[in-house]
Amino acid sequence: MNDGNDIPVIGGKSFTAVAINCAAKAGEWIKTKLGNHTSLSIKHSAQDLVTEVDKGAETMIRNLVGTHFPHHSFLGEEGVEPGPEASTKALQSVQDAEYLWIVDPVDGTTNFVHGFPYFSVSIALAYRGEVIVGVVYDPMRDELFVAEKGKGAYVRGRRMAVSGETTLRESLLATGFPADPHYAQPLNMKQLQAIAPQVRNIRSAGSAALHMAYVASGRLSGFWEIGLNSWDLAAGALLVKESGGTVTDVQGNDYHLGVRHVVASNGRMHDEFVTALQRAEAGN
Template sequence: MIGGKSFTAVAINCAAKAGEWIKTKLGKHTSLSLKYSAQDLVTEVDKGAEKMIRNLIMIQFPHHSILGEEGVEPGPEASTQALQDMQDEEYLWIVDPVDGTTNFVHGFPFFSVSIALAHKGEVIVGVVYDPMRDELFVAEKGKGAYVHGQRMSVSEEGTLHEGLIATGFPASPENARLNMQSLQAIAPQVRNIRSGGSAALHMAYVAAGRLSGFWEYGLNAWDIAAGSLLIKESGGIVTDIAGEPYHLGVRHVAASNGKLHDSFISELKKSAAHS
């Protein structure tokens, strides 16, 4: 606790307030611009939500640092540089104000607010909020993960064959090509594939046992930092595509209930080797 406000309470408050505001804007966006590619949109809502979250954090913790999607130039190089510039900060908030902007723009109700707090490079608080379903996923390091106030735990599927696996379709042509190869390799091995369009919500769903696993290429710290803690605190595993442990710099992510992680990584590695 600092100044009477716990880190987790502030993260929840930020996500809930931003999420409720975003929800009121659904179907009313007036200006759009391209971020990085034709698939990668940004709206005034993203910018407004991030500003709201920044202000709420700064009021409580004026000496903390904030890495937010809308404060970083488009493209992977800028994202990597922004993280490198900040990852040694003692307390770093990592914010995606609208994860699933394309869905939001189309009125497809699958998007989320993702807020994480890292202490010396390790995620200690993770919050993902889905305003359309009013679902708040919360994790605190060492204290478990919760949705609707109920403790979450990952699913029980022990094999890929039983698994429901999610992915996302990356903006960059190279990552898109890698992902299609992985999709061709994974799809025949699993029960089915889903692609909802919000990496943060996919990871929250792995934590809640609704998905057995998730992979995607070319993500940023703000897409996956909060979700990584949700999954770990629910008993799952988060690595990069090669199976190496997750850290804030990971861009190609694989997450699962842990029980089918080895075979999941094995298939992803095989598909990457054929590129």
């Protein structure tokens, strides 16, 4: 992938190597638990689920990171109370950290619970608020998506590039169905209804991190969703950008860790994509 001397290091330890190791170990353990989880709890809504596997994988990743970088900060989904307000507050509490690991141990828990083989481990490292390493691992396909700031993005060791579509009408998009039934889900559905006739087709497989990785690898032209969190997006956003794509909020502003309403694309039809979503939101 990259020469070892080019990978960001601290004290001789590679950030990227640690992120890959954490994702691989957690992913392999998660895979062994498919169909064998013993607890299931509802968090913010009936669509927002957590199992002991989510919690166990996050603990594993937190401990592994802490072994190598004990002074780094850590933001994991399962360590945050449910709901958008709590997520915003949790991010604000660590926003001044020099190094911040941002982790979703099982992105696609509902899929995992139902045995639907589309979920991932998402791990990002931000340096002073900017993501510098992003890893998304799909244990069911044994696909590891890796990006380093300024050094490109890779899957299965091969450099990724976004797709070539230049218009919405030839684009394959993805979205999600948010867990928030009061604001995010109705808005996302309104946008979906407006966008669907304008594109080649739309997919919704249930893992924002993998959708972003698929944009980065050229399998999707774009992705949008309302009401996501930093742990859903941080790693995937770097993957997309390092593959030549564009990531913004739905207003077209540059991505940052606080973005919750995301638009990611190959960049070639991004403005048209954002404009269509804005028109849908305005009811035009």
